[in-house]
Amino acid sequence: MKSWIENIDKPIKYALGFIVLVLIVGNIYTLINLGTMPFFSPNYLLQQLQVASFLGLIATGMMVVILLGHIDLSVPWTLTCAAMTATAVGGDGAMLAGLTAGLIIGLINGIGVAFLRVPSMIFTLGVNTVVQGLMIVHTGGYAPQTASTPIMNFLATGYIAGIPTALFVWAAIGGLIIFMLNRTPMGRYLYAMGNREVAAYLSGVNTRLILIAAFVICSLCAAMAGILLAGYSAKAYQGMGDLYLLPAIAAVVIGGTNILGGKGTLAGTVVGAILIVLLQSVLSVMQMPEAGRQIIYGSVIIGMLLVYGRAEKKES
Amino acid sequence: MVEQVAHKRADDSDLILQLEGISKRYGGVKALSQVDFSCKKGSIHAILGENGAGKSTLIKIISGVVQPTEGTLKVAGQVQQFASPTQASEYGVVCIFQELSLIPDLSVADNICITDPPRNRFGLIDKAEQIRVATDLLARVNCADVNPRELVKNLPLSRRQMVEIAKALGRKPKLLILDEATSALSAADVEKVYEILRGLREEGLTMLYISHRMHEIEELADRLSVFRNGEHIETFDKGARSNDEIIEMMIGREYSSVFPPKPTHDDKLLTVLEVENLSWDGRLNNVSLTLGEGEIIGLGGLDGQGQHEILLALFGVLRGYEGKIKLHGKEVAMGSPKQAKSDGSIALIPEDRKTEGLMLPMSIQDNISIATLDQLTKGLIIDKSAEAAKIAEMIEKMSIKIGNVDDAVATLSGGNQQKVVIAKWLMTGAKIVLLDDPTRGIDVGTKQELYQLFRDLADSGHSIILYSTDYDELIGCCDRVSIFYQGEIIRELTGDEINETNIVAASLNMEISGQQAGTMP
Secondary structure, three states: OOOHHHHOOHHHHHHHHHHHHHHHHHHHHHHHHOOOOHHHOHHHHHHHHHHHHHHHHHHHHHHHHHHOOOOOOOHHHHHHHHHHHHHHHOOOOHHHHHHHHHHHHHHHHHHHHHOOOOOHHHHHHHHHHHHHHHHHHHHOOOOOOOEOOHHHHHHHHOEEOOEEHHHHHHHHHHHHHHHHHHHOHHHHHHHHHHHOHHHHHHOOOOHHHHHHHHHHHHHHHHHHHHHHHHHHHOEOOOOOOOOOHHHHHHHHHHOOOOOOOOOOOHHHHHHHHHHHHHHHHHHHHOOOOHHHHHHHHHHHHHHHHHHHHHHHHHHO | OHHHHHHHHHOHHHEEEEEEEEEEEEOOEEEEEEEEEEEEOOOEEEEEOOOOOOHHHHHHHHOOOOOOOEEEEEEOOEEEOOOOHHHHHHOOEEEEOOOOOOOOOOEHHHHHOOOOOOEOOOOOEOHHHHHHHHHHHHHHOOOOOOOOOOEHHHOOHHHHHHHHHHHHHOOOOOEEEEEOOOOOOOHHHHHHHHHHHHHHHHOOOEEEEEOOOHHHHHHHOOEEEEEEOOEEEEEEEOOOOOHHHHHHHHHOOOOOOOOOOOOOOOOOOOEEEEEEEEEEOOOEEEEEEEEEOOOEEEEEOOOOOOHHHHHHHHOOOOOOOEEEEEEOOEEEOOOOHHHHHHHHOEEEEOOOHHHHHOOOOOEHHHHHHOOOOOOOEEOOEEOHHHHHHHHHHHHHHOOOOOOOOOOEHHHOOHHHHHHHHHHHHHHOOOOEEEEEOOOOOOOHHHHHHHHHHHHHHHHOOOEEEEEOOOHHHHHHHOOEEEEEEOOEEEEEEEHHHOOHHHHHHHHOOOOOOOOOOOOOO
16 A cells, blocks of 8 residues: 555645745745744745635636646636626626626637637637727726625635635635546546547547536636636736736646646646745745746746656656 | 579569568567569569558568668669668659658649759759759659649649659659559549559659559559568569469468357348448448348458448548438437437447547546446436446456556557457447457457457347458458448448458459359359
């Protein structure tokens, strides 16, 4: 019987190790310069988890699409569109309106990829631009004057028993996705199609339906993240999603999901999202100049992937 | 053979190509063994053989695509070791492969000159010179009317074939190899290609010609060589052997009784599947067949005559077919594999198990249950205990040799992988099983198990359509065999008619003189 440590995926192990390393290096730095160790305080960590839950939600949806070997580049404006729709509608229907916007964009993405057979990278990029244009029409190019509803504020910034509510949202949606991946036919079909779409199709799997469902899940996750982010800032604004696309893809890949599809776990994606948020936070506390932060951030992603590549070759 | 060797020594200078003791192994599989072969200057030399006789390996070795495991190759008397097709063409050996190698979005001239375009003094491609070269070459193949500036994709298939020949001529070959060069052409177009080839022979060019069309060879070739099981059987001048003798040479081997006995069906089998006048995209022409309950019918013929397509049509993969598919007397419009599976209880064991049948990196159990998940789901959730029980039952029933059901299916041997594909489908409760060359690359022992399994399935009420490139399988397994030729069923064999002579003759669309074993009482 293997010990539980051996049973953890290699990428998760590496990523967890790297998280610990980042925290230790950060603490040593602050200990020398400021004489404190802020990065081990529960408050700091909870706050980082709260920030990570926005990225984590987006990465969760992105992972479902990447498992199929596809990608969704429309996430930034899907997120913004959902946030703007929610704040514009306001009231009790705010969140529902935002999620509906996400659902529609997901359906368009899915149909484009499944039926029109346009490569997802191109199609979703196009959809992203179209949605951006629509939102500029909607706002007239100015910052929208509408505000988020109290429930959105609570979900994004509130606390339940000392724990940020956003974390509960992330955990709930993550739990649903884990359930879907591990217990339902849909999950099995996702992995099967990611490995060999032809074989899945010839096994009588409705591959188009699965494709559309995956893009819908991704867009709904992005929409939910948009709603939370609007709650966090108390408003929706242009470009609020622009910072999330590449980190979300990086989180998925650092978590060990194969960018070509067929392999990956949500646990890995969660660890990947936390790693990215912590790295950014520690680097900024260390007052690393922006240029240096970018260089380290990019190098870490490339470095982790190189390590995984090596590890996999050794296994096989 | 002794005579031949003596003859060869007498006038070596007359030979453009000599192979001595050439063997080629792929892993444990011997594709060619100890082949001695030679080819006279200025002749059209045809190579004959069944699928898998070693013809393709032979031309790949001659044209430098693969290197022989042992033996020597001489071109014009000089020993050569070609590391690549480019090197082979430097010595005048040029091959036109079965699939056209033209790039559709480039112009005719660009395609013709692609390997070594003429350059101007700046090292850039000299377009004007390129057009001139292309015009000359096109004139040589009687295609002066083709505009060298035209994009290849705008040309009809027959013209493309001519451009392909012109391109090969541009490399100034001494030996031109044509691998099934006419397989895509209609009879009228084929005639034009013949004229060109005969003209080239007059110019002193040597050609190695590989074709499955017997009448083509009769019309064109000066000499013929027969290959079988990777061995060179005999080389002779045209007319020296009768058709019957040639077929005898191609079959040659005995087949052992690895097959279970066939039952004698009474005439009235319940018809489960009917196909009426099915046509698709020029690759299937008015195919009609019926399949009875408990029956195994075979699809024979050479590779690529439409057998693969008819199976895909029945499984709902082909879109826009014409004609009718009837299940239990009721017409159905087959739209997807999912529909074929759920409405028709049809299963397809695809041609290429590694890319179409299996998700290789996934586990054995995931692969077996993938087609049955909808049946194993309670509410939203896969019933994992029911799934595990069913999988264990299938592994037991099919005697699949595995370590652990969690292992990747890629770790299994070819035979066991194929059993996994079949297990996947039997688990769905499929009643009609379409087998697309199911024993390709599988060891003899497992083959025997599969033959028994096919017969057991038929006896328990399944109906099977078996496409095989191996004649023995058709003879040993099938109650009836339909022979395909250019998308049509040209002959149906039943009972004792199913023998190698008839199958080979029908596959080549060739009339046989005299003894037709067992056709008439």
